[in-house]
Amino acid sequence: MKEKREYKHSVSNYRTWIELNQRALQQNICSLQSILNPGTRFCAVVKANAYGHGMKEIALIAARTGVDAFAVDSIDEALTLRDLLPSALLIVLGYTLQDRLIDAVQQGIELTVYDPDTIRRLEEVAASLAKITRVHLKVETGTSRQGILAQDLKSILEILHTCPHIEMSGLSTHFANVEDADDSSYANRQFAHFLESQTCVTEAGFTPAHIHCACSAAFILYPDTHATLVRAGISMYGVWPSKQTEQFARRHAIKLELEPVLAWKTQIAQVKSLPAGTPVSYGLTEVLRRQSRVAVLPVGYSDGYDRRLSSIGEVLIGGHRCKVLGRICMNMMMVDVSEVPQIAPEQEAILLGRMGCYEVSAVDMAEKIHTIPYEVVARLNPLLPRIVV
Structure with a gap:
């Protein structure tokens, strides 16, 4: 009879996985809360699978x-959270x-609304x-996305007055470029428009409990x-x-320390020695200039490792920075481990x-491929195991 092999549910059983540092997340939350004005409520934005980190894991921590209080993009995300957090304030932003x-x-989830048809149907x-x-009524102040235009706000408020089963819990907007700490003029104009909208709402007899416009950059830089x-x-x-946000905070002695919560790891699948002149990966885009040891990693762009990092990305192995060789494949990538003294599958x-x-x-990583860090983490494959450490 064949012996049944027992597998432990541990990190070593995964080819690639994401580790979530619980202490770092808790520390970040406490640090951010410490700079809030008295009486301001902290809402954790966990949309897009908690920016790629893992919505369930992050929300529970x-x-x-x-x-x-938690903000998500969709009703499906909100329903998932409602099962985990029966009494939490859940706001759908999208x-x-x-x-x-x-x-x-039915589930007591608060929606963002901005058009008459949705409001009437919701009633x-x-x-x-x-x-x-x-x-939550969202007003458009300059991002040109979803939201009520200034000239339409009064008519929307009139409709709400005819809806006895709808309570305005919130009033919101979103900044377009508040991360640009070197020039706050546009953000200032948006904020002024938002304050005008708030006045209009108040004069119409509404008193929403949740007035919110500040994303991370806004509430760090502008109390x-x-x-x-x-x-x-x-x-x-x-x-x-x-980077401008961080530099501004340092210059103005804003006491805020942030530590990355996420680490993405994998295990080497194969190591081989290849002679100079050997092409690596698809398209023959990179040819080894010297005798090299090459490690194959079981990770690729399907996992969220951006293909634009081909030949320019770096991976940490054995205490060394190891350069990505050639094109990133769907499920594999190669790195140069010639300088790592001890290397093994x-x-x-x-x-x-x-x-x-x-x-x-x-x-x-974002700077190498000319994008933003939001995209780097948000695109991590949701099927990758998330391990809380």
């Missing part, structure tokens, strides 16, 4: 740290299909269920924007919204994170 409004009403649904549903609630996204994960490699005195950060 945040809740244990005292966070009781668009909700009219056929899904019933889910929000019908809430009335049919004999429930009061809460909404005036805190209002009654801030939306903490990228900063909660230990990533500065931009199943040895750990760090794609994002720290090893000794070296670090590959989301900011570093």
